[in-house]
Each structure stands twice: as C-alpha cells, then as structure tokens.
Amino acid sequence: MNALLDLAAQQLRADLATAPGRVRQRLSDEGRAARCRTIAELRAAAKRSVPRPIFDYADGAAWDEVTARRNISAFEDVTLHPKALTDVSEIDLRTSVLGGEIALPIIAAPTGLTGLQHPEGEMAIARAAHAAGTITTLSTMASCTIEEVAAASDGRRWFQLYVMSDRGLVDSLLARAAEHGYEALMLTVDVQVAGVRERDVRNGFSVPPRISLKTLAQGVTHPRWSAGFVAHPRMVPANLGWEGSATATLASAVNRSFDPTVTWDDLADLRSRWKGPVIVKGVMRADDALRCVEHGADAIVVSNHGGRQLDGAAAAIEALPAIADAVSGRAEVYLDSGIRRGTDIVKALALGARAVLIGRALMYGLGAAGEAGARRAFSILEAELRVALALAGYPRAAEIGRDAVS
Ligand SMILES: Cc1cc2nc3c(=O)[nH]c(=O)nc-3n(C[C@H](O)[C@H](O)[C@H](O)COP(=O)(O)O)c2cc1C
C-alpha cells in the first residue's frame, strides 16, 4: 500500500514539475495543431480561432453552396477497388510535376487574402509547403508580396494570375514573379466576375475590413487572432497597389479591377510572353481542356474554385475522367476542390490527376494554428494518403490507375 502511495506521489511530483512546459506546449501553435487529427478538426479549430466573417470568407462558397458540398459528396460516390497481396512495405508518394520531383502529390493552391487568417499568411503557407517537399502557389490577391514570399522560404513557387483591366499592372506582376523565381504561371479562368458568396454579403465582408462595433466585438472574443492582426494588419491584397483604397465589398473590388473580356487570345498572348510553364486553372470541360493544349498550356487544373464561383457546376472529381481522357498525356492534369482526406487524393490520382491542390485545408490550418497548422494540414493528408495507398494495394502514388476505382 505504502509503496503504491509513494509511486503515486512520485508521479504527481513529476507531473507537476513538467506542468508549465506542458501547458505552454498545449497553448502553443504546435500544441494546438497537434491536437487536430483530421482536416475536419482543423476546420473546427479555425472556426473557434478566427472572427466569424474571416472563417466564413474561407469556408463559404457561392449561392446555396451546392457545388461546394457536391465537391465533397462526389468523392463519396467514387468507389475504391483494393488490390490484394501486393508488397506495400515501402510507400512512395513522389511524383514529378512540370519536370521536377515533389515529395508528395499535394500542392498549395493559390488563395487570396490569406493574411486575414494569420499575419504570416502566404509566407507561412510557403514554408509549410516547402517543408513538406512540395510547391506553393502565390495568388494575385495574396496578402504578402511576391518579394516577401520569395524571401520567406526556399523551394518551388508558382504564381497565379488574375488578368486585371490594368494591363500595365499585369505586366509588372509577371515581371516581378519572373524576377523572383516563380517558375510557372497559373492563369485562373473561372473568375470572369466575382461569384456571389452570400455569407460574405451577410457579414458585410469587405476590403479593407470595415471597423464597426460588431467587428470590434469579434476582435475582443478572439484575442489571439486580434494580437496578430494588430501587430501585422494585412488588410488588402499586397501586390496590387490597393493600400489606402476605400472600403469596398470584395465582389465590387474584384468586378472593378478584373477584366471580364479575357478570352483564348489572352491565353495565347500570355503563353508567348511567359518564358516558363503555363498552367490553366478552372477548367471543367474536355473541349476547353483540349483548347488549352492547343494553346500550348503545359498543365491544367480541373477545378470549380472550391464551389466559390458558379454554384450548380459539377464537382471537380466528376469532371476529371473525361478531361484526363481528352488531354491524354499532352499536358499535365491536376485537380482541386473538395480534398479533405487521403482517400480523396487516391481517387483523384486514379481518375487521371497527377497531383491535387488544396485550398481550404491550408486555410483551416493557418486559422487554427498559423504555420504549424498549415504544416499539420500537409502531414494529416500525407499520413492518410500513405495508409490509403497501402490498403488500396498501390505502393507507388504515381502508378495508381483507373482500375482502382469505379
Ligand atoms: C479563401 C480562398 C481564397 C481563394 N483565392 C483564390 C485566388 O486568389 N486565386 C485562385 O485562383 N483561386 C483561389 N481560391 C480557390 C483555390 O485556389 C482552390 O481552387 C479551392 O480552394 C479548392 O477547393 P478546396 O478549398 O475545397 O480545396 C481561393 C479559395 C479560398 C478558399
């Protein structure tokens, strides 16, 4: 009995001695990130951590959000057919994109106004992507500058372009991206005009944020987020000269500055001017994919912008097989929109994608726990992908094919 009590007392003393360290760890970004075991848990943590309008900007989608939900449910409609008795002692996630190897077939999607989730914004995403051995894509609407992200982390970087009516601005963005080592240009073609995200409308989401009693109350109830925001307010896109501009809804700012006349001629023009690879993002039809190939695109991203643009559009995973068939190896095909699980990635690879891009998974991670949270998003998906490939009987991610799914 006495021996037992001694043991308990000893353990209690040891626990108390390490308690401050453990409390610090629990409260640290690393601790918060580590407690999230799934992308869904990162989402729940982000929802608690950042003001509601900022969570809604990332989480929300267009109109009834039907396509956003369908992006996820359509993965459930794809069935895996596991192959028996293959040696899965070594799982190889490597693949090559645009002539270079990446450690896993997951790339950071371009996201605008990322600095609202966390002041390190796209710098944190870049560090997390590079730590995972993959590529980061910087948005035209990024909160951090082209130069800041280039300086923040060594690794492969792509630059995503929205064609603005001010073509001088486009020229200067391209020149800065090329000068700072962004190897590929990703032209996004599904924001002809701003999609209507009703959560943003309801929340009065605007750039720069409008300060009201309601937003102040949000700030008070999210003190960790507020401390970051006050120290490094990243209120507007950093590369467009919008500093000091009057508050406007995101949709009206986009509709004022993006060029709705963009056509295939502009793709041809960009193709001839950009020296590196060109990727077209937001392709949902086989005929468009073929036209991209004819225009010299090196890669396309099958994407409906995470359901944030045309509600009612098909899920990206539904559009993928016909596009992969039409392209038939003449350009690389990637997919985004709805990736939340390792099995989603297995399904996308099986249906013809060489890699996937992730948008919200990283936004949730960043909102929940900054760079540690973004790293966590990569590590959760990587771990799930490893187990899913082993159980599917395909030890090499690059070799999974159509026979694995129906
Ligand atoms: C908060 C947020 C901002 C985005 N900003 C951009 C952008 O500036 N440029 C772009 O091409 N796509 C943008 N997207 C779309 C993503 O690149 C990607 O297509 C989408 O997030 C994929 O769906 P997922 O979030 O389900 O992974 C954004 C997405 C989110 C969630």
Ligand SMILES: CCCCC(=O)C(=O)O
């Ligand atoms: C409306 C375009 C702004 C940035 C973006 O692409 C997004 O929020 O999805």
